[in-house]
Amino acid sequence: MRAERRGAENPQVASLTSAGVLWPQIEELAEFTAEPGAAGVTREVFTAPYMAACQWLAGLMEQAGLAVRSDSFGNLFGRLEGEDPAAAVVMSGSHIDTVPDGGRFDGTLGVLGAIEAVRQLRAGDWRPRRSVEVVAFAGEEPRFGKGCIGSRAMTGTLARDALETLRDRSGTTLAEAMRACGLDPDELAAAQIDPKRVHAFVELHIEQGVVLETRGLPIGLVTHIAAQHAMRVVMRGEPGHAGATPMGLRRDALAAAAEVVLAVERLAQQAPSGTAVGTVGAIGARPGAINVVAGEAELLVDIRDRELGARTETLEALLGEIEAIAARREVGYEIETISSDEPLTASPLVLGAAREACDRLAVEYTEMISGAVHDSIILGRQVPIGMIFVPSRAGVSHSPLEYSEPEDLERGALVLAETLRGLAA
């Protein structure tokens, strides 16, 4: 509220007006889903609803006066040419894929908000020195087990081999899914950008936590992104008939896996850092019939903390527990690391530009740590990055209940616009 009142008094930002277009755009984008009629949005990367949404998004970029292109991995770009086309670009965006039965704001705000930010700046007859590019990364959510595959492709950190080995829940490889979308896996390398060509990357995002809500603040500027360690754990016992295998003769892989689920929870709760989170979000038993003792059970485990050392402590404690559970139950196990990213510190360049934007707009903010992984953490290894958070109701995300107030979204786009103006000058 204060933002708009005081912003209007500031001649530098007089040209920025909340047109109220973000909300209807978010609603329209939510209609691209694999389950129309369901409360949640299911739009996994390289599925039909995802590709249709990209087409719709390209149209929106064009309407905003951006030159649209997509790279060999399907990352989508909308470019506003700057006065100095040779200068390194300022980039902003996020992703429009969702988890199954996810929300409408995670990722989408960063893409639609960036288009809206550029549209607002252009409405003020702005012509930046640096070109500005809006990007929609292809696949931030881990349909294929690994997250941020679009930004990994752009930074040259997604191996060609991985396209054949990463599989979704139904067994489709990433390469197969790409081909089904007309993308050639052998052209992966062409998606890699030259980091020197990127001056800065800014990502607008919902917080997905309760810090802003709890403190009653409209904007969070991210100083660090917490690190995720993702792994697949397979427990191997012996299948048997559920009726005719006495309890004493069983080596039940699913019972062993259940102990691992509870160990992940307990170790994260008890971590000395106080900031660890540990989650088993997916589980399966094989053969998976009611009357068969499971011979194999698979878990996907996600461990995060704001500091690498603390996360490593939790991880090592977990590996010890898995070893002990397996030994006690006489089952085998395998652990495969899916990804293990280090925490990242935001760039002073971007953080400074965002602070100045908030000050110019007279928007209150706090500096904070992101508990969630974003494409920014991938790009941030090679180019200066920063993130701008807006409040999420109850911190709920990856859920149909994910919600942010329209005015919080609009305010976030204003802050992003001012940040881009500063960075592109």
Place this chain on the structure above:
Amino acid sequence: MRAERRGAENPQVASLTSAGVLWPQIEELAEFTAEPGAAGVTREVFTAPYMAACQWLAGLMEQAGLAVRSDSFGNLFGRLEGEDPAAAVVMSGSHIDTVPDGGRFDGTLGVLGAIEAVRQLRAGDWRPRRSVEVVAFAGEEPRFGKGCIGSRAMTGTLARDALETLRDRSGTTLAEAMRACGLDPDELAAAQIDPKRVHAFVELHIEQGVVLETRGLPIGLVTHIAAQHAMRVVMRGEPGHAGATPMGLRRDALAAAAEVVLAVERLAQQAPSGTAVGTVGAIGARPGAINVVAGEAELLVDIRDRELGARTETLEALLGEIEAIAARREVGYEIETISSDEPLTASPLVLGAAREACDRLAVEYTEMISGAVHDSIILGRQVPIGMIFVPSRAGVSHSPLEYSEPEDLERGALVLAETLRGLAA
């Protein structure tokens, strides 16, 4: 060994010879699988490999001189007409569907063994007074959550509604699967038999336990079939972002479900009866992504015991534990009973005929309880039934490691043949 030696001295059974055809038939039938090349057999009812196997089986029945027909539910029959076509028939058989990645003997022995038994009896110029029917029940394994659907259809205890509500793991209803096989769900009632037309039913089966192996005996005659209580348990928490939802704010449905898995195991281990078994063989989390705290988790639970009272005690203790877990974690839950069958006592008529068969063949046997559910338990509510067990190596079943010695299979078919001879006289 002793059986054949002494049997040969007995003029009554001189006509019965082990032709060694059972083993190659079992191998041939194992080739009908959804995953050729895999160690296990995957032949779920109403799938393409199942229907192809039925066609092959019909050919085998015809070669054995049986008149083949199938009913409106897909149960397959091969009939040898007796001297008195008006007399109630003697029936023998089992099922040829498997669990996913199952073994080659469970069910198949009872069908192929019955055909072989009739073939051997006929080779001795035998013409029974009662007609003898070999049956392959359509769907003993619970592809659609509920087992023994073929025998339930035959006994009129499968509701028309259930065809629409029972679904397999991929969401296909039983009715849809039937239609895909050319069966009309509206014709379900036509599959019902008149129990008065069945004099007795005998099922030859692998033990799927370790009693015979431990005692070094070739044949078990079943006196009771243990009762199965099957249910679906859904735990309902709240989905959330795995990185940004602090441990203290979670209502993790999968962690709650993991506690239920361990409670099922512990309560079965500690049951005062000493004969309880409790299994969670299938589990799933929704939305089921690595970076989403599960909002919902589903378990399939199987509890059995040899006596109803003992099983009910274990079940009630489990319901209490689920209630307590849900209350402590502030999650909701739903429990749906899939099936709850009472233990069954074998018919003295069939048991007596089987005992006499063993005595005539001079085959040692023990009387025992079946820990596994079979179609016999369904038929046994309406017609006199009995079961003949042969040893299973290490008691392993519902697994590619399921194994029985060829001579044990042949001996089982001999005992079945002699039992049928007695019952059909």
